[in-house]
Amino acid sequence: MTQTIYVVEDDKNIRDIVQAYLSNEGYELKLLDNGEDAWKLAEQGQPDMWILDIMLPGMDGYELCKKIRETSEVPIIIISAKDEEVDKILGLELGSDDYLTKPFSPRELVARIKRLFKRVHSTTVDTPKSNGIIRVGDLQIDQPARQVFWEETEIDVTTKEYEMLEIFAKQPNRAFSREELLILVWGEDYFGSDRAVDDLVKRIRKKLNGLPIETVWGYGYRLELEEE
Template sequence: MLHKQVLLADDDPNVREIIRLYFRKQQIELLEADNGETALELAKNQNPHVVILDVMMPGMDGFAVCREIRKNSDVPIIMLTAKDEEFDRVLGLELGADDYMTKPFSPRELVARMKAIFRRMQPREIKEEEAAKVLEFDKLTIDTERREVLVNDEKVAFRPKEFDLLVHMAKSPGNVFTREQLLEQIWGYDFFGDIRTVDVHIKKIRERLNGLQMNFIHTVWGVGYKFEVEA
């Protein structure tokens, strides 16, 4: 495995020690922080490949750190929470987290998730038919080479996964995709996260396209979503 660096922020020294031992066996370098402020500083200065954030930390909690990191970085973020509640999971996803684990968790599973993330981070060969295309619809332009989205000729910022999801659906107008298909095609077949990840990203895409007077992303109840140009 190539050298990888992971930032872990957790105020419990026992949790940090267990994860440190497991990661050492996998040759994963671990940066450690016992509070949110230190975690944010390390994330800015060290540029880790993955960030693991405990939700309940003194001072700045994991949600606040996630929010700040997302202002400047799309690094994969996993949230650790002792609360097995839907609100916490959805809030983490809304703030930009990619995955979550509920305490107590298996360090072996955490390592497996890290490996899955590292595999998805490997560069993939771009097929000729996928390269350098501009998708144009009424008042919506998607430049896949520059990774830009224009709404009414104004550039709108998209996070990488939001952009990938929009492009994937826009390349097949009218096709209905299940959440499972989108998870596999955008996040990877070995993604461990909540299927609600798709719903959260769809919601964000719709919000970013709210300058249009038409809805391109349609919900197919009981199935999933489709990109469709209204007549």
């Protein structure tokens, strides 16, 4: 099945390069040069992935990312000439799954797209729990379906929120350092601040109110499970 990617970029040269590389990989593309037209298209249906530039005329990439996240958990990669740490963190806080700074290698973009699709569609079951279902207290994770339930209610989560929850649920009561979580969730090639871990935990706590993710001061976090 062909995967569809919507690319929102106002620089025609970059659009043409991205189109050439991604079309060669077999992806179906829709190219847009502004956020307003992209959002109108999104209201008709979501693609398999978004690639968003930040500096767009009118509605910028941050606003578009936020609007997409209000209705969909589709993977989002942000590309931007802004390479400040605060800009990367803002993009992650708004729900993007990856951040690529201009100028970038088209081959690197392709690699990140493939890695992100692999994460999203992974159905590997490597826990002793039956049928790939992990239960930790009131938290339930259906690994094959990549669904999260809290107190028997399904919760919409982003790719990274899911991955962090899965990491905690597989090893409850184990303390993970921020550096370890950064590598496990974002990958070894991510060079941003470990503040991204704190922001992700904050979002998870907000969505799953009462989930016992405990802060291990000066170190990291753990999912606390009371022994019966």
